[in-house]
Amino acid sequence: xxxxxxxQRLYRALLRLYPKAHREEYGGQMLQTLDDMLTEHRSKxxxxxxxxxxxxELPFNIIEEHISNLQGMNMGRLPKDSNKRVSILAGAVVIxxxxxxxxxxxxDAPVPYSPTTFAELQKATTKRQACIQTLGxxxxxxxxxxxxxxxxxxSITSSIVDAAAGTNVDAYFxxxxxxxATGTTAYSGKYGTYNFTAEKSTGDTGDPNYxxxxxxxxxxxxxx
Amino acid sequence: MSKDYNQLPQVAFSILLALSLKERxxxxxxxxxxxxxxxxxxxGPGALYxxxxxxxxxxxxxxxxxxxDTRRRYYKLSASGLxxxxxxxxYYENAVAIAKQRQILNQPHFLPNV
Numbered sequence: 327x328x329x330x331x332x333x334q335r336l337y338r339a340l341l342r343l344y345p346k347a348h349r350e351e352y353g354g355q356m357l358q359t360l361d362d363m364l365t366e367h368r369s370k371x372x373x374x375x376x377x378x379x380x381x382x383e384l385p386f387n388i389i390e391e392h393i394s395n396l397q398g399m400n401m402g403r404l405p406k407d408s409n410k411r412v413s414i415l416a417g418a419v420v421i422x423x424x425x426x427x428x429x430x431x432x433x434d435a436p437v438p439y440s441p442t443t444f445a446e447l448q449k450a451t452t453k454r455q456a457c458i459q460t461l462g463x464x465x466x467x468x469x470x471x472x473x474x475x476x477x478x479x480x481s482i483t484s485s486i487v488d489a490a491a492g493t494n495v496d497a498y499f500x501x502x503x504x505x506x507a508t509g510t511t512a513y514s515g516k517y518g519t520y521n522f523t524a525e526k527s528t529g530d531t532g533d534p535n536y537x538x539x540x541x542x543x544x545x546x547x548x549x550x
Numbered sequence: 551m552s553k554d555y556n557q558l559p560q561v562a563f564s565i566l567l568a569l570s571l572k573e574r575x576x577x578x579x580x581x582x583x584x585x586x587x588x589x590x591x592x593x594g595p596g597a598l599y600x601x602x603x604x605x606x607x608x609x610x611x612x613x614x615x616x617x618x619d620t621r622r623r624y625y626k627l628s629a630s631g632l633x634x635x636x637x638x639x640x641y642y643e644n645a646v647a648i649a650k651q652r653q654i655l656n657q658p659h660f661l662p663n664v
Contacts, residue, residue: 352599355622356599387600391600
């Protein structure tokens with residue numbers, strides 16, 4: 327998997343400071359991400375920067391994960407392995423202290439987004455059109471059978487597959503009144519704060535008077 | 551803005567923004583966040599996957615398999631993630647509008663370093 331065996335070995339050892347559940351769920355991906363970073367950062371100075379980045383975040387991150395883990399665990403199990411947990415936390419606190427000192431020494435706290443970036447965000451968002459208001463009350467909830475679908479509670483009841491903005495996604499629309507779907511090849515509506523246009527697929531085999539198979543051809547943020 | 555609006559932490563917002571155009575794996579997310587923030591947010595694997603776990607627990611992002619790349623897990627926005635991102639952008643848009651209205655962006659200490 328890795329061309330950076332020494333680095334992987336070191337990071338794998340550091341991962342042992344994380345709670346077991348987190349390590350098992352994400353440890354492999356954290357190692358893979360480190361491998362990707364080191365593959366792209368080849369010079370010595372770049373690799374030092376990668377390790378400094380890891381060193382700055384590691385103490386806080388380990389503490390955060392242990393607190394999160396303790397909050398989420400069954401309190402009935404706490405006494406069984408509390409000594410081990412206390413040892414790990416004590417170690418993490420020491421690392422945290424070292425990390426805070428190193429972090430303060432290396433850099434001032436950055437302001438994440440500049441006013442320029444805010445202005446760019448505004449520029450991107452002011453072009454949004456007003457949200458289409460054809461769907462009535464606009465209530466949404468999770469689909470009862472499939473969590474990957476969201477169910478739009480309206481006079482027109484639809485299911486739509488999770489989609490990134492701007493992508494075309496196959497969707498399945500079901501209308502209760504049958505009037506919107508019948509004889510219509512395109513339908514525009516609002517999903518959350520996104521306007522979408524759906525077009526009826528060629529060769530659709532659904533009941534044309536009741537429901538059909540549709541394709542989302544537009545999915546854009548809108549102004550509520 | 552809904553009454554239960556709760557602003558996301560900076561890293562979580564940045565991850566949603568990074569995933570707004572397409573699905574990405576861990577290092578791609580890190581790079582996109584760095585680009586979006588003009589190099590001001592530099593994440594390592596630890597902070598990234600803590601936020602990814604929290605976003606997954608809240609149902610804002612989904613983990614997906616990628617046929618061409620089985621070593622890495624990919625993530626994409628869920629429908630509620632898209633809605634949350636739009637809500638966050640509305641918040642920032644409003645903040646910028648207020649800042650412009652009060653003409654504070656033109657004051658010297660707010661100008662970006664060139």
